[in-house]
Amino acid sequence: MSELTDFLHTDEPKVLNFPEGVTHPSDPVSWALELFATNLPEADMQSRESPSVKQDSKLTYFDQKDPASFERFKQRIQNAQPVHGSLSLIDSCSGDGTIRDNADWARQVYENQFVQGLAECHPMGGYLRATMWASCGDHRYEAHCDLFDGFLLHMSGQKRVRVWPVPNKYRQRVIFNHRDFKGRMTSKPIDFELEPGQILYIPSGAMHEVIAHGEETAVSVSFHMGSPFPMLTLCTQLNMMVQGGKVSVPPYMKKIDKFNLFFFEPTRFIEKDRNPDDGMPDRLLKELSGVLQSKQVDLKTMRRMLSNWWRLAMSRPMYQGPYPERVGKLSGSV
Numbered sequence: 001m002s003e004l005t006d007f008l009h010t011d012e013p014k015v016l017n018f019p020e021g022v023t024h025p026s027d028p029v030s031w032a033l034e035l036f037a038t039n040l041p042e043a044d045m046q047s048r049e050s051p052s053v054k055q056d057s058k059l060t061y062f063d064q065k066d067p068a069s070f071e072r073f074k075q076r077i078q079n080a081q082p083v084h085g086s087l088s089l090i091d092s093c094s095g096d097g098t099i100r101d102n103a104d105w106a107r108q109v110y111e112n113q114f115v116q117g118l119a120e121c122h123p124m125g126g127y128l129r130a131t132m133w134a135s136c137g138d139h140r141y142e143a144h145c146d147l148f149d150g151f152l153l154h155m156s157g158q159k160r161v162r163v164w165p166v167p168n169k170y171r172q173r174v175i176f177n178h179r180d181f182k183g184r185m186t187s188k189p190i191d192f193e194l195e196p197g198q199i200l201y202i203p204s205g206a207m208h209e210v211i212a213h214g215e216e217t218a219v220s221v222s223f224h225m226g227s228p229f230p231m232l233t234l235c236t237q238l239n240m241m242v243q244g245g246k247v248s249v250p251p252y253m254k255k256i257d258k259f260n261l262f263f264f265e266p267t268r269f270i271e272k273d274r275n276p277d278d279g280m281p282d283r284l285l286k287e288l289s290g291v292l293q294s295k296q297v298d299l300k301t302m303r304r305m306l307s308n309w310w311r312l313a314m315s316r317p318m319y320q321g322p323y324p325e326r327v328g329k330l331s332g333s334v
């Protein structure tokens, strides 16, 4: 495993230095502006009418279809007004996906730092998304949490990231969603002042808020990765294995929207010395079989199905992404 991917599935936020061999583009702000200029329709840009920390400062989104938006964005960057832009550079699921043409820097980091460790940690396949962020003028990106473990590689300017470590009661949940922002912010937050050349590791499910401050534009690239498995996709896959099984979840788990969807992270339960042929690890088996429902399948058969699914999942990339197929890709931060 590479140095960075050793941190996957760990629970504490941490600051690290860029590993040997990773340097950032020599002029990160120009690099970022160039990427925005050539990919404007796919970028996400927002500004605030007044700096910062003021909770009620109004957020305005730029119209990406209007070519003039780029100049307006650039001007705000040059004048250090509160502005923020992001652009997805890599979007890949189980090795299948897209890398933006002019994102060579991100591609190299992806290939040299993440590909191998991600495959080892997520043998069923995983999702990886790299996103470029540029912001300044005390722009505040509101508190939220992501489904994936994230590494924020910081390149220029100063960024203050406030992270609320995942409270214990959420760490212990086998089946989870990320709806309860308030509950996830009951831990004592930690403030990280990021300098260029540093990486912040933010565990999945940890709430965080980001403020770009100081004179210079803050440019960073995040790499989010993992294989949170939707309960609804598990049902679909189990029903393909047993004809007429009609395996389902309770109604409260059927809501399909970003924060109400329920997941489990199978790769967190991999035991080093356990042979996949021994079936699904006990704790996971108990929790899943306690929730899954079917009039046609008794508990013993359900457990056998789950163990068969586990054997398959540990031997091939059958991960399809964080959202059930019929939902498609949901917008917003991963």
Ligand SMILES: [Fe+2]
Residues within 6 Å of the ligand: 144, 145, 146, 208, 333
């Ligand atoms: Fe985030």
